[in-house]
């Protein structure tokens with residue numbers, strides 16, 4: 065718990081100082097869909113590459129602690145765990161729904 069309590073403010077700062085925050089894992093198909101969609105938005109110049117912050121949990125030594133801290137912050141344990149403009153979006157299905165409804169581009173601009 066001590067490790068998690070230290071990570072919570074660090075993660076919150078990353079969320080607040082980046083337009084898009086994505087916690088993901090390399091082997092997760094939902095994460096791949098999210099990263100593909102975000103890459104498309106970068107290619108279409110809707111979003112700048114430098115405005116996206118990635119946290120690749122399964123390749124980090126303390127990724128499990130980060131995942132626990134993210135659960136504390138967002139109430140969500142699964143990945144991808146996405147924030148846009150400091151607002152919790154949710155997972156891949158939530159991001160795809162925002163895109164399908166046309167709201168995602170507006171949030172990213």
Ligand SMILES: N[C@@H](CCC(=O)N[C@@H](CS)C(=O)NCC(=O)O)C(=O)O
Pocket residue numbers: 089091092093094095141142143144154155156157158
């Ligand atoms: N409905 C979620 C599904 C996400 C999901 O099930 N992710 C899996 C990995 S593929 C997960 O986080 N499992 C728990 C874990 O890895 O700790 C979404 O659309 O993002």
